[in-house]
Each structure stands twice: as C-alpha cells, then as structure tokens.
Amino acid sequence: MTPNIQAYEHDIWRIDTAYVADGVAACYLIHSAGQYALVECGTGLSVEPILAALDALGVERDALRYIIPTHVHLDHAGGAGGLMQALPRAELHVHPRGLRHLVDPSKLLAGAMAVYGEDSFKRLNGEILACPQARSFAAEDGTQLDLAGRALHLLDAPGHAKHHLVVWDERSQGFFTGDVFGLGYPQLDINQQTFIVPTTTPVQFDPQAWHQTLSKMAAYAPRYMYLTHYGRVENPAMLSEQLARRLDAHAALGERWADLSEEQLATKLGDALFAEYQDAGGREVREVFDRVLGMDLNLNAQGLLFWQQHKAA
Ligand SMILES: [Zn+2]
Incomplete structure (x- = not known):
C-alpha cells in the first residue's frame, strides 16, 4: 500500500x-x-x-x-x-x-x-x-x-x-x-x-x-x-461564518425534531445542508452528497439527539 x-x-x-x-x-x-x-x-x-x-x-x-x-x-x-x-x-x-x-x-x-x-x-x-x-x-x-x-x-x-x-x-x-x-x-x-x-x-x-x-x-x-x-x-474567516450559521441551523433542527429517530433526523440534516450546497452552486447529485457525508450526518443526528435528551433531563 x-x-x-x-x-x-x-x-x-x-x-x-x-x-x-x-x-x-x-x-x-x-x-x-x-x-x-x-x-x-x-x-x-x-x-x-x-x-x-x-x-x-x-x-x-x-x-x-x-x-x-x-x-x-x-x-x-x-x-x-x-x-x-x-x-x-x-x-x-x-x-x-x-x-x-x-x-x-x-x-x-x-x-x-x-x-x-x-x-x-x-x-x-x-x-x-x-x-x-x-x-x-x-x-x-x-x-x-x-x-x-x-x-x-x-x-x-x-x-x-x-x-x-x-x-x-x-x-x-x-x-x-x-x-x-x-x-x-x-x-x-x-x-x-x-x-x-x-x-x-x-x-x-x-x-x-x-x-x-x-x-x-x-x-x-x-x-x-x-x-x-x-x-x-x-x-x-468566510468559512467560520458559514460554519457558525450551519451550527445554529443544526442545533435548531435538533431542537425541533428531538422526537425523531436518528435516521430521520439525519435525513433532515442532509436535506437542509444539501439545499445550501445547491444554492451555493454545488453540482454533485444528492446520492454523491450522501455518500460523502452519510456517516457524519448519522453521527451528527446521534449527537444532537443525545444533546436534547440530556438538556431536558
Ligand atoms: Zn473526527
């Protein structure tokens, strides 16, 4: 190798x-x-x-x-x-x-x-x-x-x-x-x-x-x-602003959809990010986008759900 x-x-x-x-x-x-x-x-x-x-x-x-x-x-x-x-x-x-x-x-x-x-x-x-x-x-x-x-x-x-x-x-x-x-x-x-x-x-x-x-x-x-x-x-500097905005959007989705399953929330996160990606001129199709980010979006959903469950407690 x-x-x-x-x-x-x-x-x-x-x-x-x-x-x-x-x-x-x-x-x-x-x-x-x-x-x-x-x-x-x-x-x-x-x-x-x-x-x-x-x-x-x-x-x-x-x-x-x-x-x-x-x-x-x-x-x-x-x-x-x-x-x-x-x-x-x-x-x-x-x-x-x-x-x-x-x-x-x-x-x-x-x-x-x-x-x-x-x-x-x-x-x-x-x-x-x-x-x-x-x-x-x-x-x-x-x-x-x-x-x-x-x-x-x-x-x-x-x-x-x-x-x-x-x-x-x-x-x-x-x-x-x-x-x-x-x-x-x-x-x-x-x-x-x-x-x-x-x-x-x-x-x-x-x-x-x-x-x-x-x-x-x-x-x-x-x-x-x-x-x-x-x-x-x-x-x-530019990426930091974008990341801050997307963090807030992620957190908001986690709060709004705290009763969804991990898989369902991951799809919501993917939908929101893919819309931004396309707005910014991204050309890859959703399948490729999901293949690149799939594992991360599942972990993101898992982390947001954990955050919500432990915030409520
Ligand atoms: Zn890592």
Whole structure:
C-alpha cells in the first residue's frame, strides 16, 4: 500500500490515516530543523500507514518529538498508543480532560462501542493501546511547545468535545483544527471553495462553547485551517461564518425534531445542508452528497439527539 501524502508549504505534510476509506481522515506532520511533530493519530489501524508514510518521507523514528491528538475520539487518538510505542522519543501532549483516557483507554473503548456498536468498532478502530504515562502530558490552555525553534500553541477549544484542543502554528499562521472547524471534504468543493459542515458527534456537543471557540480562533486572523476531515482549507474567516450559521441551523433542527429517530433526523440534516450546497452552486447529485457525508450526518443526528435528551433531563 502506497501511503497517501500531500506536501504543503511551511514544512507541513498531510498523511491519510486510512480511516474507513481514502480521503476521510488525515494527520499532519510538521517539521523544523530535523525534528517533527504529528498532529492527530488516526485509529489503531492507522499506526502502520502513518509509519509507512514517515518511512516514505525519510523521517527517522527518533526524530518524532511531539504527538498531539486534538481530542480523544478514536479517529483522532486511537492510534496514539501504537505510535508512542513505535516512536521512542515522542511525547504525547493532549487536552487535560483527555489524558487519563489515553493512558488507560478502557473507558474510551466502552464509550466508543456504545456509539458505534461492537460490530463495527473493531473493523473501524483496530487495536487501541495505552500510552506510557511517563511520556504523556496534559496540555493546559496556552501551552507552548518548542519544535526546534518552531512555536506550536495548544489552545483549549470546546464545542465539539470538552477534551478538544487546537494547535496554532506561528510559522504557517494556521490552525490544526481537529473537528472544531467542521468537516470539509474536497469532493464537495464548489469552485475550489470548501463546503463546510458541522460535526455534532456525541456526547459533548455544546453550541455556545463552540461559538466562543470560533471567535477565539478568528482573533488570530489565521491564513489556513488544517482539517482532519479533510485537508488544508483557505478563507478561514468566510468559512467560520458559514460554519457558525450551519451550527445554529443544526442545533435548531435538533431542537425541533428531538422526537425523531436518528435516521430521520439525519435525513433532515442532509436535506437542509444539501439545499445550501445547491444554492451555493454545488453540482454533485444528492446520492454523491450522501455518500460523502452519510456517516457524519448519522453521527451528527446521534449527537444532537443525545444533546436534547440530556438538556431536558
Ligand atoms: Zn473526527
């Protein structure tokens, strides 16, 4: 298998993590003076393809200095333990609320099985290994990591999850956003513009916190956003407004249709987004749109229903 690697400017590479299919999830390799940081880890099944990509790029295993999953959902952090094992000098830096779940993944596994079901869990995530405590650190809001002179700032970024951080890269003036800047799959680009979609996955969707996080990031006037799903996007200011609007629309649909089934709500979300996509000039037919976003819209519906049920209680 040839690793899927995309080189960007500023010594940054996007590496596909082979999650579900090619082009669904990525991690990012950042370089400075012979040292490397990896943002995102993919799942347990991503460890091999990520290591293969490092080999293809000629990166020595002991040149990996930092491993930074944006949050502990398994398509972002499931591979952390396996990578820590293979990369002997790497330090793990993770949100304080996520650290214990990576050092002891048992609770995380139970939670993920509840969301995905036991059947698809193994197929999706492979084996999830614990991270060694001695090399694992909680990144408080504002933590600055020095990658051989290149500053990486780790900022608390709730909204999608309470255990979410984003990484500000001074050199490229870009944020590695995990899921808190939504999803933007290149297949749905409209005239080379990203069609940005919220990700309201269970179980900690919080629209108010999310808006604050978007404002916090906007204050940096970023030039780029590096989305885990999927790739580097430009025009962050415009996309941030669109994402904020679609978040509110998602939340409103979740409130209005709180008694629907997950599948029915996912269809409502898809209807609303597809109408916006067409209004914006999107040319793909609904079938393609659903194929690209289907899994995400189901998770979005599930997250909105969970949010409503626990808000009411
Ligand atoms: Zn994700």
